[in-house]
Amino acid sequence: MTSPWFESPADAEKQLAAVGYLADTATATTTYLAGALEKPLLVEGPAGVGKTELAKAVARATGAGLVRLQCYEGLDEARALYEWNYKKQLLRIQAAGDQAWDETHDDIFSEEFLLTRPLLTAIRRDEPTVLLVDEVDKTDVEVEGLLLEVLSDFQVTIPELGTVEAVRRPLVVLTSNATRELSEAIKRRCLFLHIDYPDSEREREIVLSQVPEVEERLAGELVEVVARLRGLDLRKSPSIAESVDWARTLVALGTGTLDEDAIAATLGVVLKHHSDHERAVEELRLRTR
Template sequence: MTTGFFRSVDDVAERLAETGYLASAAVATTVFLADRLGKPLLVEGPAGVGKTELAKAVAAVTGSRLVRLQCYEGVDEARALYEWNHAKQLLRITAGRDESWDETRTDIFGEEFLLSRPLLTAIRSAEPTVLLVDETDKADVEIEGLLLEVLSDFQVTVPELGTVSATRRPFVVLTSNASRELSEALRRRCLFLHVDFPEEDLERRIVRGKVPGIDEALAASVVRVVGALRAMDLRKAPSVAETVDWARTLLALGADSLSEEVVHGTLGVLLKHQEDIRKAAAKLDLGAV
């Protein structure tokens, strides 16, 4: 079962660009194949390279509903799949004391009392849907097992209601910062895409697209300096979003070039740890970039 959102690889690139997401050839190709083959897409790479934004852009250009499961340590099946509204069930039981237990039980395990979480919501959706399972590597191994079950058949069994199957398969994007290794079983069910920081030319185009009015020369300088910072052994390298924020900062300050004073005074826009700022201030050679 395919979603059929895109006609070709070029169609992917062109439509994503309409949202401001400039996709590399590898990204556009993998998105097209995931759409055509009906396979989940596992996007891995460092934080801040646009993994989550890719899912949002696909949802935007296809007019799809975006359903997001944000993973974190301790997220469980109730938060990912579904749970029952116990407070409401208790009120119903109290109100129906004169009824038989069989009647009450049938009622309290009905749709009215079901709290649908992201995975079940995406499976039940009759409209075009993009399911984003964000930062999958932060979840416990048990959630991977749940994802395997859901992504294999796109169906879920709710014991009290029966099996719920997708009538329209969602376009699925799983993201990972590779903080831990995901299981081979989960990887096998997905198409894999590694997204790294963009090449200099692509990042310059991103900056110019996101920061209207910035001079071409200043945009090029911004990207070169950010590239030099990423080459340092920093605790947290600046993301693409932080490159854009820095370009906006420079524009707001009226800077038309990168002086040492301007760069050192605005490093906090790019770097979020004091040790990184100290290292950059000591090692960054503007003359070399």
């Protein structure tokens, strides 16, 4: 089977690596299959392991456009799909004067007054598109119903305009931090990929690829400390992005070794809660200034 996105899992791994995303075999294979089978990809895992970045990397690697729907509690159809420009419609009604209502109605419910939101935007694009539905677990159950409708047929019915059907199906990536269980209906329609924190060797490779200025030995020391921090009972464990930021910080400071003083002075780069900072200082027996 030939995918319009990647030629094979190996090709997916190679192209993603070329844009700075080091994917393991499972990630590369599932990403390839999402394109080949034209099925949405549900990516689950703790915050900061590269779920969102995977969708961005696919877009960069393939030259596709990226359309992002950031989910949050209270997200509704108008913000996810489309809404009408009511202010502009009102002005047109006022300007219409004595024009018959049927004519005015047909006028104001036209493309000119339609405000497309991410889901409709992705469906209407005829260029290759990656649709990122980010943190889908933060939405209400009603939004899941909307997603089911869109992801089943890749079409949307606008009562005033008719049915809009995708000319070219986007590659859909849904991310979840697993703060709540998603419906089985959503899961059935998706390929599933769980991404966890990488092992030390893979994370060292990621740090070196993103911060080539950092010495390999220092990168190894940094990854070891991050692994120890993730083993603590913290409110928010360090993400991969924060590991990379820490490496950039050490390079900027000209730090050649990650000793206790260096860790204590720069711990705020990777830990963003005071209680986590205190626990790390206690558990790692760091000297504070």
